[in-house]
Amino acid sequence: MKKKKLNLRDIDVEKHSGQHLHGAGHNNNSKKINFRTYLPAIFSFVMLIVGIALDYFNAFPHFSGWIRILWYVIAYIPVGFPVMTEGWKSIKNGDFFTEFFLMSIATLGAFVIGEYPEGVAVMLFYAVGELFQNAAVKKAKRNIKALLDVRPNEALVYRENNYISVNPEMVEIGEKVQVRVGEKIPLDGTLLSKKGSFNTAALTGESKPDTIAKGEKVFAGSINLDGVIEIETTKKFKDSSIARILDMVENATARKSKTELFIRKFARIYTPIVVFLAIGLTFLPYFFVDDYVFRDWLYRALIFLVISCPCALVISIPLGYFGGLGAASKNGILFKGASFLDEMTKVNTVVMDKTGTVTKGVFKIKEIKSIDWGETDFMKYLMAMEEQSTHPIAKAIMEYKDKGEDFQASNVSEVAGKGLKGTVNGKAVLVGNKALMISNNIEVPSETDTIVESIVMVSIEGKFAGYVIIADELKDDAHEAIKQIRDSGISKIIMLSGDKDSITQQVAKEMGIHTAKGGLLPEDKLEEVEKLMSETDNKVAFIGDGINDAPVLAASDVGIAMGGLGSDVAIETADVIIQTDQPSKIARAIKIGRSTRSIVWQNIGLAFGVKAVVLILGAGGLATMWEAVFADVGVALLAIFNAVRLQKMTWK
Structure with missing residues (x-):
């Protein structure tokens, strides 16, 4: 099935980030636009603080009646109007039970019962939470876009006895391209100059310069470090390594993890249930409580609504997976989707090829x-x-x-x-x-x-x-790779190779791998892996070079391709690409997957735990709107900060 092309602008996290509510501009570098983003919240905050001071100190005797109501309405509008607008749009689209609808009803209800400061405060803190969420999403996007920035924007092509600047997409195969010092290689090709030194960090995650000799491959997105060079293009831009990698990164967020999909479905069921419970909490006590006071029970129901807002879950969970994908990309590991971050955590059997995987x-x-x-x-x-x-x-x-x-x-x-x-x-x-x-x-x-x-x-x-x-x-880090895989808790490591069995057994013995088979054709490897996968408890990751191992990469629970930078087959078939060709990155991919899953479940536990406690207290009349604000916005912020940690972690 053909995947839908997904642009980073369409990532679901942003849908809930509040970016559309508070006028966030398109230019992240513009301080003026950023300041405008915060102006509504700043204005409402100043108005709220002044209003509470006037209420508490009674410094202005006339601050009552319609003057007081008007004051708080003016404080409410800058942060409340964008939310109500989005709520109305959602209702027109048939989606009633959104966080916009919940916050609008809860805060307007607070105004109805005369709790004006609390109504403004709830909406203000919700708006501030949205601003923080927006900032977190932008940070996550920047980490991913750091890879997208390697997209070359021009190519100096030799045409009609002269070098002319054209868009890389206009360059044909076999043309000669000149690249100056500090410029990016615009297309995949072979080096025509005697030698060249290149920074491939954006492609491989490795900062060490790569020296290439004449006739060897160079990849689009690498930066020329030493002297003017010439290359002969071997692929069109749309087929180049960097274009494929960019496409894969952009599409990675399309493949949602099971946890993300579950939370989405859960939120759609959970939110309306809480709304109807809030309605019941308002009216049903009339039939069972002797001293029933409508205002008191409506207040409890409004608290219930504020707490029920699922934004902590809807935002922090995809943001956690997004952070995991970004962290992996920075380490030269490309996951084709959040679902494979989850799958990597379940792997308990690693099967690897020999030639090109643990050997050079x-x-x-x-x-x-x-x-x-x-x-x-x-x-x-x-x-x-x-x-x-x-x-x-x-x-x-x-x-x-x-x-x-x-x-x-x-x-x-x-x-x-x-x-x-x-x-x-x-x-x-x-x-x-x-x-x-x-x-x-x-x-x-x-x-x-x-x-x-x-x-x-x-x-x-x-x-x-x-x-x-x-x-x-053997690759330089081959022994360390096996040690790290074992240290991660995976004891079942198997080597399958097309090389003759005696050589395979010797290499396996040298690396401390106890089970190995050689002399296998691609279909034999597939048969061996399918046998392992047929055992109920096995979750198999297969690691190969992405060419003759393509059938096994596609069939295994998690297919990991080594050296995928130059392999078209690897890009197409594998679930995870190790761009640096280093087997030690396998254990790092497992660590990133586990850290991502851990943070996601921490956020789920935090959100459900705090909300459950405050929901019970609110229903019993023991919690105010302020506790409700913490249970919603406060927990959302804590979950977001927790998710952002992934983008700052380092893995060895």
Whole structure:
């Protein structure tokens, strides 16, 4: 099902934030507009304080009757009129039981029974609460928009023998783009210049500059740190890494958690029930109480209405999830929705791929063993032969120091499935596997039989000269990642790999993973994960590189893609993207999910607990409007401040 495009302006939190009530301007940087936002509340506050002083000190004998009523009406209008307007709009749209309706009825009722200061105070504090809520929402949005600010706004494209500035969306694939120092890379591409240094913090959450060599990939949104560079574009802007990430962040809030959806449904049922209870509280005592006084019971009912306002729940819960999404984004972790923050807290089984997930996916020389030859000369013979090959293992070997210019290979030919044979400086050389050696009657040491990694054997002049072990290198934080996952309370960690089983078992043993299987095709991995998911108690997170692991990423309870920045498949299939390609971020994602859920449930408990107590006291005549204000606005503010904590936390 195609997702609805959601702009940050449409986030549901803002709907309830009161931004539309108090004239908040569109330019957050304008002090003038911000001051205007607070003017109505300031005016009403001054009028209320002066009115209470006149009541208490009796300094103005004529402050009574219509003069007193008019004074408090003037104090009420700046904060009350916007609320009543919104309440009326909601009623016209068929939505009667909103916080606007409740606050309007409660405060107007206070005026009817002569409690003018309390009527103004309730609406004033509600307005102040809305202003604080609005500020909290803006802060949460700014944290998310910090990522959106990396959107490049121009590209210097080489056209008609000149560089011209155009919108990145107008640049085609294969065009040459110039990027100056301090500017953002406008589109994904490959580096044409010799090298470049880039700040990728906005994309990956890592502050350490990334050095890229000629021919390597560069990503839109990275900042050029060193010299003027040129790139050749490989994608249109709409398909670039930054455009996909921005789209994912903007859509993340569309996927509501079950808690958010439940609270919304609950508020729609809970609010009208309390309204009818308030009506009953006003009139039913007439039939059961001997000294029934309508004014007293109406006052209790009005308190009941003020307390019943669900804004503490409706605001703080989505704001909590929004804060969690923002905190994750700042750490280079992208959740595709609040629902996955919740799902991450339930994970008790972690299944991970090997290549590209805990290893770098790049062949490196692990060990060199030469016999009767110095290592340098041995490697020169080997490199002279491998220079003729395009195999990934040959590439790894060619990275060993400098090739000797005086070592030249000739008559090099490939022996299918076995390796290479040829001549180096007049000496017959064989380079390949054990089968190549045996077929040429070369005696191979028995020690090579226990080596599970890829091995390249060499013979020179018909005699075994040595071997090189080639292995995929573990990522720098691989061991720490497993430790942190275990420290988070997850003991069931499984490795599934398409690499041969012996290598998979060795890597798993080195990392302390007790269950591992190798030699698996993508469908085999899927079958293994489905078996785990069929067990009732298992909540499975699968971590892969987002390419051949796409079926498992899609099927698992939580699919986590490593290195999703350059993988289109990862963006499409995974639920969570680790942009930095660091497995240690998995445990951090779990911590952020758990912290978010903890704060959300703290807010739910706080709101329900305080409201329940004050509702009971109000019904019994033991609470005034002031307690009602605390139970509503005060609790809402406490919940908001609690939710904002997520945006200030640091995770290691």
